[in-house]
Amino acid sequence: MTISLSSRYNLNMSESTIGPYLEMRSITKDFPGVRALDSVTITVDRAEVRALVGENGAGKSTLIKILSGAYRTDQGEIWLESNKTEIYSPLRALALGISTIYQEFNLVPQLNVAENIMLGQVPAKWGVINTKEVHQKAKEVLQQLGIELNTYQIVGKLTVAQQQIVEIAKALARNLQILIMDEPTAALNQVEIGNLFNVIRALKKRGVTVLYISHRLSEIFEIADSVTVLKDGKLVDTKVIQELSRDDVVRMMIGRQLTDYFPPKDTLGEGTVLRVRNLCLENRLFDINLDVFTGEILGIAGLEGQGQVELVQSIVGVIKRDSGDIFRNGNQVQIEAPLDAMNAGIGYIPDDRKQDGLVLIRSVNENITLPSLRNRQKNLFFIDNKLERGFVNQLIDKLSIKLTSRSQLVKGLSGGNQQKVVLAKWLGIQPQVLVVAEPTRGIDVGSKSEIHHLMRDLARQGVGILMVSSELPEILGMSDRIVVMSRGRLVAEMPGDGASEEAIMAAATKDILTQETTYQPENTL
């Protein structure tokens, strides 16, 4: 297997001068009511890192699903090494050396690293696995990626970043020619992202072509050789990265100049809508005190995993706090469960919309009405249909959620529209306080801007917003006031105007770098 692979590879090297390695010609794909792709043509060279960008619904996902065999194209052709190729199934794509790294990994959590990498081609003699060879081969593959990782570790116990590397190594162990990565950095921290980029560079050296989908423009400028921009299912352009600026890419994606990334800030109202006093959670949160004023957006910044998520979860009753009082408009409220928070006028938008925010297999209508079902009852028991229809349609209009009908399943919506559904759910209870974690994670710039404007509109109407975000530009652009968290404590507070990324980072890392001398950023995985 390996021998035929490398000989084929050498052959390709000599032929690669003839034409591009991968060509997708005039790809068209229709779904009921929507043309997802309209005659899109892209060509990619061997060992090229190509970024695919576009707003949600632009057709990126459809395009890579066609390449990875999950969908079949309605019209158009795929050419690999100047041969016309039919990719009629995911297995066919794998056989051609096209692997896709999705956000959910295809690993067996109970098996160790080596077994996962070599799964399906475990070296065995007389039906007995040669354990030594398994680990040796797995190690070789990891070395090709420039990664040192104990191959005996159980995959389920690895970090997300490490699992991702194992997934890539698994692909590399099987004739990898084209690697497709869909938002690979969504769950990674800065160090891990750096590691991933080193892996991508190693792959590039080995002649692997990478198709890279991301909403994070800074990453694209760091890792990609070229950028293809899609909009509304059509190809806008493909350009070499050196010819582009960030603003160029944004303009191509949304078809207009995005002058204001963030809505203008506003003057604050009087009084606190939410007050938290002496909140503690064993080993995780230490004596947290904070106030959210009427009409204010309070940003909680900090490195990831410093207790921000635990803080908001213990405020809204998802996790039980050890101590701490919560006041609404000056009156103490008992919050032991999410329902209590809701009754106190507090809405909670969790950081993981798929896991916590939505019921993906149910309709938009059902998802939006879920927290406020009892507000539209005809009598003790039944729901008023007419009232509900008006209620849902109004929210869909207000948030301009793009969908085919109210009864469309949420799982079929793009990330941006899904996030708007989560927002609509909570607007429906007319909250006075909105607790938001990572409000725009993994969604396109257009939807991002819309959600930011919606949040600002709410604040203008007097809603107090507590926002956790690990994206510094979002913190700086949205917050009226910023608090910084580090190791379960609030370590700094600053006004939103005049704050800088440097000031926040300094506050966020000071404690960690000076006091805890044992702290070592993980350079190797």
Place this chain on the structure above:
Amino acid sequence: MSNVLVSSKTKSASQPLKRLVQRIRPVYLALFLLILIGIFTQPTFLTLRNVRNIILSSTPWAIATIGQTLALLTAGIDLSIGPVVSLTNVIAAFLMKNHPNQVWGIVLLCIVCGTLVGLINGFAIARLRLNPFIITLATGTIIQGVTLGIMYQPGGLVTEGFLQISRAGLGAIPYALFFLIILYGIGTFILKRTPFGLSIYAIGGNETSAHLSGIRTSLVIVVVYSISGFLAALAGLFLASRIGSGDPLVGDPISLDTITAAVLGGTSLFGGVGDLIGGLAGAFFIGILSTVLNLNNVSPFYQWISKGVILIAALALDLWRQAID
């Protein structure tokens, strides 16, 4: 997997078939075919007597299937339904033989017993976070033991008046049919048009999200299993009226049969997808299947085998539908 492959290769030919599978639930098609087979193989199939017979023998299954469907919709399962049917059946026959004047009290006792079992199941699942499969298997096993303790062999007797529950009717139409229609009507309405019903779907689809949306997930789950126990008791009482005596193993196949019926009817084993009416068709499919096989003198061995094969077919169709979606 291979289905996807085949269907994409033979695209033009399978396209109408796909649409058919998406639009019409296989259970209706299967029910229709089964009735056709019945009519063609047995001239007596469409006689009033036989139709009545099919309705009456399917009724306990149809009642119990509602509870099972609700449990499946919350991404749970209720394996104690069969034993509860046996238990209530035996209690009714045992007590009515000795206390024929206390029929109402005995009926109430049976219903309380069934509901209580459901309540315990629900509490264990919602509050103690025990796995529904294991806990209902455990309570079911215990109840089967209790049932055998009360009555080791078929016996007991129900009162003449109680017999009429399954015999009386409006002309030739048994009251049981009206009862089923009303029960399914109410059930469907609750499921589709009340906050409680939508909460069931939301919990089965994503329990965390439902909880974060302020749904009292524990309460809903407790109520769902209590309803399941309550309906299992009703099914056991109806069976007592129909067979006129008690049988400690009468409910034995019902746990699995109700799962088959619900899944045939399009309810997903993973929760969040399905409805009651498909389960009704599934319950009747199972009832008619045994009638057809019995009328054609097919050995019980093959009846078991055919049930298993049908369950597999239903699951395969379920997966295929998901793949198409």
